[in-house]
Amino acid sequence: MAQGFTKGNITLPLPITQGGTGVSTQPSFSVYSNANQTVGAGIGYTKVSFQSESWDTNSNFDSTTNYRFTPTIAGTYLFSGSLYLSTIVATTRYSIAIYKNGTLAKNGCLLQPSGTDTVLNFACILQANGSTDYFSMYIYNGNAGTGCTIYGNDATLTYFQGQWVGP
Amino acid sequence: MNLYQKIIAIYPDMAGQMTSLANAPFRLQDDLDGQGFYISEWNDQRPQPTQEQLDFIEQMYNLNPNLFNGGMNE
Numbered sequence: 001m002a003q004g005f006t007k008g009n010i011t012l013p014l015p016i017t018q019g020g021t022g023v024s025t026q027p028s029f030s031v032y033s034n035a036n037q038t039v040g041a042g043i044g045y046t047k048v049s050f051q052s053e054s055w056d057t058n059s060n061f062d063s064t065t066n067y068r069f070t071p072t073i074a075g076t077y078l079f080s081g082s083l084y085l086s087t088i089v090a091t092t093r094y095s096i097a098i099y100k101n102g103t104l105a106k107n108g109c110l111l112q113p114s115g116t117d118t119v120l121n122f123a124c125i126l127q128a129n130g131s132t133d134y135f136s137m138y139i140y141n142g143n144a145g146t147g148c149t150i151y152g153n154d155a156t157l158t159y160f161q162g163q164w165v166g167p
Numbered sequence: 168m169n170l171y172q173k174i175i176a177i178y179p180d181m182a183g184q185m186t187s188l189a190n191a192p193f194r195l196q197d198d199l200d201g202q203g204f205y206i207s208e209w210n211d212q213r214p215q216p217t218q219e220q221l222d223f224i225e226q227m228y229n230l231n232p233n234l235f236n237g238g239m240n241e
Contacts, residue, residue, distance in 0.1 A: 042171035043185050044195030044204050067199070095188070102198070107188060140188070144171050
């Protein structure tokens with residue numbers, strides 16, 4: 001089969017019309033939760049578990065144990081995600097955060113909803129070394145005494161995505 | 168009694184500072200590894216509570232929860 005165009009660690013696909021697959025080999029994933037997750041009370045960050053994969057082109061997302069993305073190609077990655085929260089407490093602050101190597105890297109919008117449920121959305125760009133760097137999604141619950149529930153088993157509401165976008 | 172509440176029982180004034188994500192005196196984190204919340208960052212000049220102190224607070228709470236009403240759910 002004809003190969004794509006390669007420079008350094010970047011390989012662009014050869015178009016189908018030229019005998020290639022037309023498919024990029026750069027890491028990309030989209031995962032979602034297959035069940036509700038209870039978030040404990042106590043003003044802190046809790047990792048979000050994603051057990052189901054819509055796609056994971058390079059098998060770089062661990063959807064079994066650590067729920068994290070460890071890209072095997074260095075570069076810049078765009079991350080996005082959404083969490084549908086229920087049983088929330090009005091005026092409490094909630095946020096999505098991305099952790100890099102276990103440390104807070106980017107925080108998302110901070111909502112103080114007035115109802116009993118809400119949807120958090122998030123996007124950010126981070127760089128990965130292509131070997132040891134890994135990324136996870138966390139949720140910030142700003143209520144000391146009451147937790148909340150992340151609604152699962154719906155890939156349209158609760159998901160985490162990432163895509164290589166450049167060197 | 169969760170970890171946040173134990174810390175606030177030791178340093179009650181921190182409850183007000185925790186209402187903002189910016190410049191929070193400490194940060195708690197749960198990695199879903201079965202250990203629950205732990206202190207992942209401590210940014211206050213005062214010493215980080217030891218496990219012994221946290222355990223003591225929980226023992227006191229179990230003996231008399233009424234001692235710990237202030238700031239518990241802020």
